[in-house]
Amino acid sequence: MDLRKLRYFVTVVQEKNYSKAAKILHISQPSLSNAIMKLEHEAGMKLLERNTRGLSLTEAGKIYYLKSKDLLRKFDNTLKELDEMKEIGNGKISVGLIESSKFWFPKVVKDFKLIYPNVHFQLKEILGYDQVINSLIHHDVHFAVTNQLIYDEEIILAPLYKEKLILLTPVEDTLNEKDSITIRDLAEKDFIICTTGFQTRENVLQAFKNENINPNIMYEIERFETACSLVEQGLGVTILPESYIKYNHNPNIATHTIHSDFLVRSVYLAYLKERYLSPAIFQLIAIMEEFFRNE
Structure with missing residues (x-):
């Protein structure tokens, strides 16, 4: 499976235009068209309909597009995880927070910093149901503090x-x-x-x-x-x-x-079931859980 061709295909579908997609991908339009034709040949079916009104997906193309997007997301997320594995005691922790957590979360971070003083934090206010799921699936945050009841086979929801x-x-x-x-x-x-x-x-x-x-x-x-x-x-x-x-x-x-x-x-910790989380993140979660046991 050529991930490069899949990325080309996804970009063409999203832009609905070969010329715009080629500029984004920094390749020539003929090279892009040729890559998509090869992808269709490898798939053994037509994925895109080309007409005077532009581009549209065939029925097979719709399925191929969704699967391609998911595959590319997982591949890109894997690269992020590999980078994170190199960071020991450093790096960045991204956390999604509900509005009310801004009052107690800094106290947790203060205790955490005694152990990992060099870790940087990226704190994002994530409020709605879809926001929580998307931020986790796309690796925008390592975990989220949320009161949303989430039913997703990829996400673990632990009571806090x-x-x-x-x-x-x-x-x-x-x-x-x-x-x-x-x-x-x-x-x-x-x-x-x-x-x-x-x-x-x-x-x-x-x-x-x-x-x-x-x-x-x-x-x-x-x-x-x-x-x-x-x-x-x-x-x-x-x-x-x-x-x-x-x-x-x-x-x-x-x-x-x-x-x-x-x-x-109820307020929960939500995180991806199969995502790599560093020892520092598990330490942060442990301090958070201890904070509420003592409250």
């Missing part, structure tokens, strides 16, 4: 900790006068919630569904700090993770615990 989801209200809201607050008390309130694709949204909606109540969703956000700003201005109420709240105190926001089996979330 559990935490409550806490209600936030404006400091002058009449709800603050109550001794206890229930989901039913929120039925008429303007509600602030994460956008579709965030696990926290699903947890909160399930809590409302359990009480046969539809929240009055007025604002959909991607970042918790945006939700806090809206609450601070008296524009609504929201429910956010406890780890975000306790390190982000705001005198203009009141917090409340609502007793519900659904207002709790």
Whole structure:
């Protein structure tokens, strides 16, 4: 299997144009066309249809394209892993983080640096379900801290900790006068919630569904700090993770615990099953797990 021809094929499909693909690949257009013809000959079938409207994949070409992309991804990732194996006590660790982890993760890194002072960190905020999977599969991060429930045969999901989801209200809201607050008390309130694709949204909606109540969703956000700003201005109420709240105190926001089996979330470590992880990365994970055992 000639990986060079596969890379040519994938680039042609993505650009839908031989001329553009040739420029990207730094080869002449005739050489590229010849390479694709040889690839089709080796495959024993036509992969691309060429007509006045441009290029399109045949049915066989569609399958060949997906398989080629996957094969090239795995090959490129293997090269990255081989480079990482050369780094002992140095190199770089890339970590995907949910927004609330920014409060505790630096404490973990501080302890880790006592053992591996020369390791560089690349920290990426990775929030949605697809973002987590893509960042792992494409080796953009070594592992991710996530609250997304991931079902993928290539990814291992290991529980890290559990935490409550806490209600936030404006400091002058009449709800603050109550001794206890229930989901039913929120039925008429303007509600602030994460956008579709965030696990926290699903947890909160399930809590409302359990009480046969539809929240009055007025604002959909991607970042918790945006939700806090809206609450601070008296524009609504929201429910956010406890780890975000306790390190982000705001005198203009009141917090409340609502007793519900659904207002709790699990946070996980997610990493590729077959990816090489260095001893330094395993040490970082061990320190992280120890941190939450002692919390």
